[in-house]
Amino acid sequence: MNTPEPTEYRIEHFRDRLAGGELAELGLLVELRGASVLIRGSVPSAAYRDRVLDLARTELAGLAIHADVVVAGHAQPDRAEDLP
Amino acid sequence: MIRVAAVGDIHLGEDSRGVLRPAFDTLGESADVLLLAGDLTRHGTVAEARVVAEEVEGLPVPVVAVLGNHDYHDDAQHAITEVLGDAGVEVLEGSSVVIPVQGTRLGIAGTKGFGGGFPGRSAGEFGEPVMKAFVRHSRDCAQGLERALRELADRECTTRIALTHFSPVPDTLAGEPLEIFPFLGSYLLAEAMDEAGADLAVHGHAHLGAEHGVTPGGVRVRNVAQPVIGKAFAIYHLHPSAQKPATATQPSPTGSERVRT
Ligand SMILES: [Fe+2]
Ligand SMILES: [Fe+2]
Numbered sequence: 186m187n188t189p190e191p192t193e194y195r196i197e198h199f200r201d202r203l204a205g206g207e208l209a210e211l212g213l214l215v216e217l218r219g220a221s222v223l224i225r226g227s228v229p230s231a232a233y234r235d236r237v238l239d240l241a242r243t244e245l246a247g248l249a250i251h252a253d254v255v256v257a258g259h260a261q262p263d264r265a266e267d268l269p
Numbered sequence: 270m271i272r273v274a275a276v277g278d279i280h281l282g283e284d285s286r287g288v289l290r291p292a293f294d295t296l297g298e299s300a301d302v303l304l305l306a307g308d309l310t311r312h313g314t315v316a317e318a319r320v321v322a323e324e325v326e327g328l329p330v331p332v333v334a335v336l337g338n339h340d341y342h343d344d345a346q347h348a349i350t351e352v353l354g355d356a357g358v359e360v361l362e363g364s365s366v367v368i369p370v371q372g373t374r375l376g377i378a379g380t381k382g383f384g385g386g387f388p389g390r391s392a393g394e395f396g397e398p399v400m401k402a403f404v405r406h407s408r409d410c411a412q413g414l415e416r417a418l419r420e421l422a423d424r425e426c427t428t429r430i431a432l433t434h435f436s437p438v439p440d441t442l443a444g445e446p447l448e449i450f451p452f453l454g455s456y457l458l459a460e461a462m463d464e465a466g467a468d469l470a471v472h473g474h475a476h477l478g479a480e481h482g483v484t485p486g487g488v489r490v491r492n493v494a495q496p497v498i499g500k501a502f503a504i505y506h507l508h509p510s511a512q513k514p515a516t517a518t519q520p521s522p523t524g525s526e527r528v529r530t
Contacts, residue, residue: 212476227496
């Protein structure tokens with residue numbers, strides 16, 4: 186009863202919350218790396234990233250979280266790829 | 270030269286209004302067409318589709334789209350297609366469109382596509398009804414794409430692009446966990462492109478993937494998921510007259526039709 190829930194399942198529950206909730210986020214990598222949880226990928230905005238990390242801190246409370254989440258650029262490209 | 274702008278996985282929510290519009294407004298200078306490779310919305314709601322419509326309505330270039338899995342999430346894919354259509358977006362599903370570009374005919378064939386995996390590691394149409402339905406959906410999408418590409422050959426397009434959401438090849442999934450490849454694409458899409466012929470394949474869906482790939486038959490593949498390209502869109506320059514036949518390894522009647530013009 187009082188054994189802690191395995192971290193693997195907690196990560197999956199976090200991934201379910203990411204996908205099922207307001208964020209509808211399925212594109213981030215979330216995995217166990219040693220004793221900590223790595224969250225990696227690209228999101229549309231800084232506010233969105235904050236919401237992802239807030240959810241992570243709630244769902245994965247007590248675990249070390251390593252976040253490498255970048256915000257995707259919205260600028261026009263400065264060059265084209267030529268396909269001869 | 271044909272200048273193709275493309276982006277997928279913009280995942281616009283109701284709070285995303287205006288995010289891409291400033292970049293899209295510059296398309297008149299840099300591109301002849303804008304392709305949207307699916308996952309245009311976050312939850313697949315009509316309200317989000319309206320945000321997408323506002324981002325692309327009245328742009329100086331034609332806009333052609335396929336939907337992605339997120340655009341199906343609220344079971345509103347038909348309504349979304351309609352909202353985008355009202356904004357002038359050509360939404361393809363097993364269908365094609367021809368766009369005249371500087372005296373040549375650019376054809377775009379599109380389907381959402383689906384998963385199932387890649388040769389040697391792919392799902393088969395076998396067993397439980399839901400498993401058979403899974404594979405059959407992927408097969409239906411690929412067949413729709415092949416039909417649409419052949420249509421474009423019949424309509425004498427000098428350049429043909431295959432637009433999908435799911436990936437036709439594993440190359441552009443590099444960076445994604447290997448274990449989820451079967452959920453990211455299907456070789457059936459590549460086979461359709463190689464059979465019917467295409468000059469370029471554009472897809473999204475794999476946010477952690479890579480931009481460049483090629484089908485077994487030699488069609489160049491680009492993953493334009495916004496997290497991958499890191500820009501509002503990518504631009505590709507195609508050269509209708511100088512192109513080698515996409516079906517060089519296996520000449521087909523439709524492949525030779527391509528070069529008739
Ligand atoms: Fe996506
Ligand atoms: Fe997707």
